[in-house]
Amino acid sequence: xxxxxxxxxxxTTAKAMAEGIALEMRRDPAVFVMGEDVGAYGGIFGSTTDLxxxxxxxxxxxxxxxxxxxxxxxxxxxxxxxxxxxxLMFIDFYGVCMDxxxxxxxxxxxxxxxxxxxxxxxxxxxxxxxxxxxQHSQCLWGTFAHLPGxxxxxxxxxxxxxxxxISAIQDDNPVLYLFHKxxxxxxxxxxxxxxxxxxxxxxxxxxxxxxxxxxxxTDVTIVTLSLSVQHSLDVAEQLVGEGIxxxxxxxxxxxPLDTETVLTSVAKTGRVLVVDxxxxxxxxxxxxxxxxxxxxPTMLKKPFRRLAVPDVPxxxxxxxxxxxxxxxxxxxxxxxxxxx
Amino acid sequence: xxxxxxxxxxxxxxxxxxxxxxWFVNHGETVAAGQVIAEVxxxxxxxxxxxxxxxxxxxxxxxxxxxxxxxxxxRID
Numbered sequence: 047x048x049x050x051x052x053x054x055x056x057x058t059t060a061k062a063m064a065e066g067i068a069l070e071m072r073r074d075p076a077v078f079v080m081g082e083d084v085g086a087y088g089g090i091f092g093s094t095t096d097l098x099x100x101x102x103x104x105x106x107x108x109x110x111x112x113x114x115x116x117x118x119x120x121x122x123x124x125x126x127x128x129x130x131x132x133x134l135m136f137i138d139f140y141g142v143c144m145d146x147x148x149x150x151x152x153x154x155x156x157x158x159x160x161x162x163x164x165x166x167x168x169x170x171x172x173x174x175x176x177x178x179x180x181q182h183s184q185c186l187w188g189t190f191a192h193l194p195g196x197x198x199x200x201x202x203x204x205x206x207x208x209x210x211x212i213s214a215i216q217d218d219n220p221v222l223y224l225f226h227k228x229x230x231x232x233x234x235x236x237x238x239x240x241x242x243x244x245x246x247x248x249x250x251x252x253x254x255x256x257x258x259x260x261x262x263x264t265d266v267t268i269v270t271l272s273l274s275v276q277h278s279l280d281v282a283e284q285l286v287g288e289g290i291x292x293x294x295x296x297x298x299x300x301x302p303l304d305t306e307t308v309l310t311s312v313a314k315t316g317r318v319l320v321v322d323x324x325x326x327x328x329x330x331x332x333x334x335x336x337x338x339x340x341x342x343p344t345m346l347k348k349p350f351r352r353l354a355v356p357d358v359p360x361x362x363x364x365x366x367x368x369x370x371x372x373x374x375x376x377x378x379x380x381x382x383x384x385x386x
Numbered sequence: 387x388x389x390x391x392x393x394x395x396x397x398x399x400x401x402x403x404x405x406x407x408x409w410f411v412n413h414g415e416t417v418a419a420g421q422v423i424a425e426v427x428x429x430x431x432x433x434x435x436x437x438x439x440x441x442x443x444x445x446x447x448x449x450x451x452x453x454x455x456x457x458x459x460x461r462i463d
Contacts, residue, residue: 237408
């Protein structure tokens with residue numbers, strides 16, 4: 047049987063990231079990749095799949111386990127005119143290399159009076175949900191968004207993963223690109239079908255600093271990012287049956303933060319829940335509350351609600367880990383309470 | 387009709403079982419020759435499976451279910 051239907055090319059978030067990097071490497075010889083196991087292994091979460099085979103060891107460089115060393119080398123390369131894409135295997139490892147990230151990568155442009163740019167992408171895996179415990183499960187995007195000088199992007203799906211990667215590489219500022227392990231579409235992890243989707247083969251960009259309305263709705267706004275977007279969309283689909291219309295805002299970038307999209311949605315629904323897999327205190331959930339309060343607190347028909355990780359290290363035991371993560375059940379309960 | 391077998395990923399153990407980790411093409415959807423239709427896995431090694439011909443593809447196994455190497459995983463009409 048022959049069909050005239052056009053085939054739909056679907057790829058994982060991991061493959062979409064690698065595809066974005068490959069397109070930029072073909073376009074611009076200044077782009078190169080560096081990090082632990084980014085070569086033949088393709089990145090332990092698949093972010094550099096097949097790059098080594100195409101570009102070789104000169105442009106896809108496996109490094110020793112010395113985050114300070116290779117992030118510092120990336121910064122040096124960037125100030126000298128290259129465009130490095132450096133992978134920090136887990137964002138949790140930031141502790142050993144934070145001086146390079148916040149005192150050098152983030153500040154060189156300021157401290158040089160704007161004379162020196164650091165066109166570098168630092169990508170890192172975030173998030174929990176698969177029993178990897180307290181030192182391999184954190185999100186920490188709030189920590190980096192708090193510190194000035196770094197753009198922070200956090201894709202939730204294959205299309206944005208590719209488009210934001212290309213934007214990040216083309217940006218003359220340092221960009222921290224945080225991808226959630228549970229949204230990579232990896233075969234060996236629990237995966238949501240939303241991690242596998244149609245992505246155009248050609249190059250395209252997703253603008254940094256622009257949120258997306260992942261789903262339109264009229265009753266409740268969920269402001270969220272990363273894997274929690276997938277959970278929130280699942281919940282929104284479920285709640286249609288109960289007559290609740292949920293709008294889901296995927297922030298996609300934390301720096302710059304698209305406050306306009308958030309405020310427009312909250313003005314429409316009057317009810318807001320912020321879902322964040324990062325720690326609760328002093329973070330994204332409080333920031334969104336402040337943005338609303340500064341603009342017009344009378345927009346809210348119901349008090350602001352937030353769902354984030356209570357201020358504890360992420361547990362190893364599955365039952366305890368699920369107890370602290372923003373699961374679909376907890377998101378559903380919060381939405382229903384906003385509607386009661 | 388063309389059957390798409392689970393690739394021989396472990397030569398030493400021809401009877402080894404693997405799984406289709408991810409279907410990239412839905413049941414009954416049109417594929418082009420050479421399009422990646424699935425990612426399969428034996429032990430911790432994974433590999434893409436391409437459509438040998440174009441046509442309408444039918445999944446013969448679900449994600450995560452054990453399949454012997456060489457056994458058909460899809461049919462293309």
